[in-house]
Amino acid sequence: MSVREEFDTWASDGRDKGMEERHWHTARHVLARMPVEPDDVVLDLGTGSGYALRALREASNIRRGYGLDGAPEMLRNARSYTDDPAIAFIRGDFDALPFADDSLNHVFSMEAFYYAVDPLQTLGEIRRVLQPGGTFYCAVNYYEENVHSHAWQENISIEMTRWDRREYREAFRDAGLFVAEQDNIPDRETEIPPAAAFPTEGFETREAMVERYRELGTLLTVGVAPEQ
Amino acid sequence: MSVREEFDTWASDGRDKGMEERHWHTARHVLARMPVEPDDVVLDLGTGSGYALRALREASNIRRGYGLDGAPEMLRNARSYTDDPAIAFIRGDFDALPFADDSLNHVFSMEAFYYAVDPLQTLGEIRRVLQPGGTFYCAVNYYEENVHSHAWQENISIEMTRWDRREYREAFRDAGLFVAEQDNIPDRETEIPPAAAFPTEGFETREAMVERYRELGTLLTVGVAPEQ
Amino acid sequence: MKEDLMDIICCPLDKHDLELEVIRRDEAEILEGRLVCTECGEEYPIEDGIPNLLPPDMRDEAAA
Amino acid sequence: MKEDLMDIICCPLDKHDLELEVIRRDEAEILEGRLVCTECGEEYPIEDGIPNLLPPDMRDEAAA
Ligand SMILES: Nc1ncnc2c1ncn2[C@@H]1O[C@H](CSCC[C@H](N)C(=O)O)[C@@H](O)[C@H]1O
Numbered sequence: 001m002s003v004r005e006e007f008d009t010w011a012s013d014g015r016d017k018g019m020e021e022r023h024w025h026t027a028r029h030v031l032a033r034m035p036v037e038p039d040d041v042v043l044d045l046g047t048g049s050g051y052a053l054r055a056l057r058e059a060s061n062i063r064r065g066y067g068l069d070g071a072p073e074m075l076r077n078a079r080s081y082t083d084d085p086a087i088a089f090i091r092g093d094f095d096a097l098p099f100a101d102d103s104l105n106h107v108f109s110m111e112a113f114y115y116a117v118d119p120l121q122t123l124g125e126i127r128r129v130l131q132p133g134g135t136f137y138c139a140v141n142y143y144e145e146n147v148h149s150h151a152w153q154e155n156i157s158i159e160m161t162r163w164d165r166r167e168y169r170e171a172f173r174d175a176g177l178f179v180a181e182q183d184n185i186p187d188r189e190t191e192i193p194p195a196a197a198f199p200t201e202g203f204e205t206r207e208a209m210v211e212r213y214r215e216l217g218t219l220l221t222v223g224v225a226p227e228q
Numbered sequence: 229m230s231v232r233e234e235f236d237t238w239a240s241d242g243r244d245k246g247m248e249e250r251h252w253h254t255a256r257h258v259l260a261r262m263p264v265e266p267d268d269v270v271l272d273l274g275t276g277s278g279y280a281l282r283a284l285r286e287a288s289n290i291r292r293g294y295g296l297d298g299a300p301e302m303l304r305n306a307r308s309y310t311d312d313p314a315i316a317f318i319r320g321d322f323d324a325l326p327f328a329d330d331s332l333n334h335v336f337s338m339e340a341f342y343y344a345v346d347p348l349q350t351l352g353e354i355r356r357v358l359q360p361g362g363t364f365y366c367a368v369n370y371y372e373e374n375v376h377s378h379a380w381q382e383n384i385s386i387e388m389t390r391w392d393r394r395e396y397r398e399a400f401r402d403a404g405l406f407v408a409e410q411d412n413i414p415d416r417e418t419e420i421p422p423a424a425a426f427p428t429e430g431f432e433t434r435e436a437m438v439e440r441y442r443e444l445g446t447l448l449t450v451g452v453a454p455e456q
Numbered sequence: 457m458k459e460d461l462m463d464i465i466c467c468p469l470d471k472h473d474l475e476l477e478v479i480r481r482d483e484a485e486i487l488e489g490r491l492v493c494t495e496c497g498e499e500y501p502i503e504d505g506i507p508n509l510l511p512p513d514m515r516d517e518a519a520a
Numbered sequence: 521m522k523e524d525l526m527d528i529i530c531c532p533l534d535k536h537d538l539e540l541e542v543i544r545r546d547e548a549e550i551l552e553g554r555l556v557c558t559e560c561g562e563e564y565p566i567e568d569g570i571p572n573l574l575p576p577d578m579r580d581e582a583a584a
């Protein structure tokens with residue numbers, strides 16, 4: 001199945017807004033760390049509902065925010081959620097970015113990077129489009145150490161890349177990006193029911209759910225583009 | 229008064245250990261973000277009790293950890309707290325680092341950077357000693373937005389630099405470092421008494437204390453060294 | 457899409473500049489049109505205000 | 521200090537290499553000695569195992 005087929009269904013189901021709500025718990029902390037300046041141009045890779053761009057415009061008044069996504073329904077929805085003239089949406093693929101060399105100050109991506117058909121190619125493209133000193137904030141909930149995420153692949157038709165922390169660092173460096181930071185960002189907002197409520201649909205035990213949200217949370221890897 | 233005169237007294241008072249305990253609340257989160265690899269060499273600038281090097285050796289098994297400080301009593305104590313052969317201490321000044329060009333992978337500094345006589349000179353020195361892609365993790369509790377810290381200067385004989393978030397970013401860039409991240413790291417561990425206990429010695433109201441620790445916390449600015 | 461996007465976008469294949477052909481627009485932006493690569497000549501449609509810059513082999517003909 | 525420190529330290533003034541002169545050592549490290557700049561000739565003491573690489577004008581003569 002294609003990105004369009006898989007994710008257009010999500011968008012029509014309202015899952016774009018559902019993800020926005022859930023991902024915001026950690027994405028807002030990721031966004032808060034980005035050293036954006038008012039004059040910056042930022043790309044949101046796999047933008048979904050486009051919430052990251054709206055948040056960056058509000059918090060930091062960035063000059064332009066571009067949301068790239070492969071699913072037209074996602075983009076149509078994202079476009080309808082904002083009338084900010086500094087935000088624009090583009091259909092494209094992670095592995096063939098339609099942006100000029102050195103044209104962006106920062107790239108943000110939440111829960112999307114691992115859908116790339118060729119993630120090393122995507123990293124190379126990110127390095128290419130970033131200005132020297134530009135950052136790539138790559139946030140994922142699906143990764144090796146998060147054992148609670150491993151089963152997700154079963155419900156998704158797109159092949160997902162499951163790297164561990166070290167593999168993320170190595171892949172960034174192989175693509176010519178400096179690694180400036182790696183961190184687990186806890187989700188302190190998702191409600192965790194009392195022990196008696198377990199097993200639930202998602203978790204065998206309360207401890208497992210605490211580990212998933214409060215400890216493992218979102219894996220953030222920050223890359224920085226060198227001089228070309 | 230000199231760094232030696234001011235801080236040797238602190239070390240003799242046991243304030244080196246006191247700072248270690250208090251600073252650890254946020255410093256451990258800063259250290260956890262650093263993308264250190266087992267082969268890395270790390271400098272702790274203004275090392276105090278040297279706890280950051282001990283923690284990095286334990287968590288990431290770095291190859292070498294060097295602690296620089298201007299106060300000999302601090303260094304003597306720091307040396308006595310570890311017998312790890314990969315940790316060494318050096319007396320020196322922030323503005324004239326005794327390290328060869330490109331010789332370090334990372335520089336960490338907690339609650340020390342702003343004591344530099346010439347902080348721009350210090351940043352230039354840090355850039356010089358860092359390998360391309362090396363990081364400077366600069367953590368401070370004394371900064372403009374933290375209004376609760378402004379009075380600290382009154383009790384210290386060394387002149388302190390009080391930059392705001394933007395001034396940190398600009399100074400890093402002026403020194404030729406890329407800015408990869410800026411963040412406020414909350415201290416969730418310092419105990420905050422119930423409202424009835426206020427005013428205390430340190431805070432007029434409970435809200436002020438909550439703002440100081442849970443919201444403003446420690447300001448972290450992460451710089452990355454470009455190719456020379 | 458707005459014209460200022462032209463400053464930053466390029467052909468996803470060879471990364472060369474694109475040329476804009478407007479079919480329909482309102483005061484704010486281009487609603488229907490084409491982006492043509494100045495190097496390889498590949499054409500990328502603008503549909504409902506959103507440029508489709510997928511590589512042509514990934515483009516689904518069923519696209520709205 | 522241990523010998524391997526020599527790989528990384530330099531004169532704080534002109535950043536040139538230092539030469540090590542050992543006065544007293546045990547099996548593990550140098551306890552007293554001198555580091556001499558191969559360029560400017562400035563001498564930096566090693567005291568109680570800790571090299572003092574402060575610029576000379578910041579050095580306090582009262583140092584233990
Ligand atoms: N190869 C690819 N190229 C472009 N977009 C892709 C893609 N693979 C997946 N996507 C898009 O990436 C998104 C992942 S869902 C995450 C959406 C959003 N960032 C959020 O945090 O909620 C989907 O909108 C999907 O359409």
Ligand SMILES: Nc1ncnc2c1ncn2[C@@H]1O[C@H](CSCC[C@H](N)C(=O)O)[C@@H](O)[C@H]1O
Pocket residue numbers: 231235244247248251255273274275276277296297298299302320321322323337338339340343344345
């Ligand atoms: N200009 C300078 N050069 C070298 N060391 C300095 C200095 N100014 C201050 N210092 C040292 O910086 C330290 C600041 S106190 C912080 C200590 C430790 N990092 C901690 O987090 O607890 C002191 O040990 C002091 O001696």
